[in-house]
Amino acid sequence: MKNGKANDVLESTLSALASYTRHHFAYEEDLLKKAAFPEYEAHCLEHRILLEEVQKIQNRFKKGESVVSTDLFNFLKKWLVDHIKGTDMKYSSHI
Numbered sequence: 001m002k003n004g005k006a007n008d009v010l011e012s013t014l015s016a017l018a019s020y021t022r023h024h025f026a027y028e029e030d031l032l033k034k035a036a037f038p039e040y041e042a043h044c045l046e047h048r049i050l051l052e053e054v055q056k057i058q059n060r061f062k063k064g065e066s067v068v069s070t071d072l073f074n075f076l077k078k079w080l081v082d083h084i085k086g087t088d089m090k091y092s093s094h095i
């Protein structure tokens, strides 16, 4: 992104990211359900919002719209920083 080469690698990166995101969230939701985590629904809602966001970025890229790499960067920040360090940490003691 910093070198202006984002578009060269964006297709495979977005595809891998969307696939990994779905896989990771499904695994985590299964874990939370089995552990009867009380905030299960709210947690899944956050996952759905994040999934919709990555799918929107991917669809825009597929339609040939220029995907601003900062959108992707913001998504990653929301997931990797806000969600994992915030929301995910709430279940660690429960499970």
Ligand SMILES: [Fe+2]
Residues within 6 Å of the ligand: 024, 028, 084, 088
């Ligand atoms: Fe997670």
Ligand SMILES: [Fe+2]
Residues within 6 Å of the ligand: 028, 043, 047, 083, 087, 088
């Ligand atoms: Fe999560």
